[in-house]
Amino acid sequence: MKRTDSSIEPLNIYSGSFFGLWLLAMLASVGWRVADEPSYKAQIDEWHLNRVKSLKSESGWLNVAGLFWLKEGENKVGGDTGNDIAFPSGKVPVQLGTFQLANGTVTFTPAPEAAVLVDRSATGTEKPQPVLTTETIFSPESRKPVVLQHGSLRWFIIKRGNKYGVRLRDLESPLLNAFQGIDRYPVDESWRVKARLEVPSEPKTIPIMDVLGQISQYPLAGTLVFERAGKTYRLDAAGEGEKLFILFGDPTNTHDTYGAGRFLYAAKAGSDGTTTLDFNQAINPPCAFTAFATCPLPPKQNKLALAVTAGEKRYGDH
Numbered sequence: 288m289k290r291t292d293s294s295i296e297p298l299n300i301y302s303g304s305f306f307g308l309w310l311l312a313m314l315a316s317v318g319w320r321v322a323d324e325p326s327y328k329a330q331i332d333e334w335h336l337n338r339v340k341s342l343k344s345e346s347g348w349l350n351v352a353g354l355f356w357l358k359e360g361e362n363k364v365g366g367d368t369g370n371d372i373a374f375p376s377g378k379v380p381v382q383l384g385t386f387q388l389a390n391g392t393v394t395f396t397p398a399p400e401a402a403v404l405v406d407r408s409a410t411g412t413e414k415p416q417p418v419l420t421t422e423t424i425f426s427p428e429s430r431k432p433v434v435l436q437h438g439s440l441r442w443f444i445i446k447r448g449n450k451y452g453v454r455l456r457d458l459e460s461p462l463l464n465a466f467q468g469i470d471r472y473p474v475d476e477s478w479r480v481k482a483r484l485e486v487p488s489e490p491k492t493i494p495i496m497d498v499l500g501q502i503s504q505y506p507l508a509g510t511l512v513f514e515r516a517g518k519t520y521r522l523d524a525a526g527e528g529e530k531l532f533i534l535f536g537d538p539t540n541t542h543d544t545y546g547a548g549r550f551l552y553a554a555k556a557g558s559d560g561t562t563t564l565d566f567n568q569a570i571n572p573p574c575a576f577t578a579f580a581t582c583p584l585p586p587k588q589n590k591l592a593l594a595v596t597a598g599e600k601r602y603g604d605h
Contacts, residue, residue: 328474331567339468342576345441349462352440353455354579357393362386364453365398372453379437384418388451393425393444395435406434425451447581448501454579462576469571470600478566478597482513484524484531484556493523495534495583498547498574503583505532508555513564515593522564522589524553531555531562534583535569536590545571545601548585569598576603 325333342349355364355372364372365383374383382398397403397418404415405422415436424433425444432443439459445452492504508526511533512519524531536548549569556562573580 327476331474348573348576350456350460351577351579352457355453357388357451391427394421394423396421404436472597480513482511482564484509497583534585536585538594545575566597571599
């Protein structure tokens, strides 16, 4: 079919002239180059796809199947409810082994003939090896978790305050198949705002409570100050590696977004003392995806009076 768009015709008329060649050169150097760059929406959509992949990965939150707090001393584990810790029935032998907690160090001893493997990748081992005797899986000097496995199950130790727990993953978790994605608000670039970081004059921490009721001290990177619709808002940010970590709540938590607030990460402030807060990248905390997470909660000063209609919406009912 012949194209009749009159706005294109001048290119045909002047294509052999100096003007036509100049115009084509300008389009090539400006318009066509810009067209090759992904739009802001496309960038956020790609970021969201990677976020979903992370949730579904082996280290994601969708396969978390249990959290078992250890008592000091011996803790027997297996597929029978008579154990101190009962892993999913049918996934492990009746007797799988024993955890021993002593003064902040946790060891694991497999039951006879229990096929338990250990991932020592943190120390350079290329593939999991059988646990033949007692294995130290957590100590006060631990930097990375030592992961044990049997079949589709993976487990390691976490520490929360003075509590030590076994976090269990099931790579065949039914939640993986049931997961259909996360609803989110339409991408809106107006929610990508510039913020000024007010850095404290001396090192400070933020006391933050988690869902267990425990309070931890997070290093305060500073207070982010931004404007929206002519009003000024403030959010305390913790330093987390190369990023700023922000826990925030807002009025959408009542119905549309996760009730306990959301997480947001941002780049550290540049030499001009500013960074960008992109609320289109506001995410649900792990507790939205599993009942076995120990999420921190937004501090009082980070509960905005502003309804943040951007980012992920409510998921699940945890």
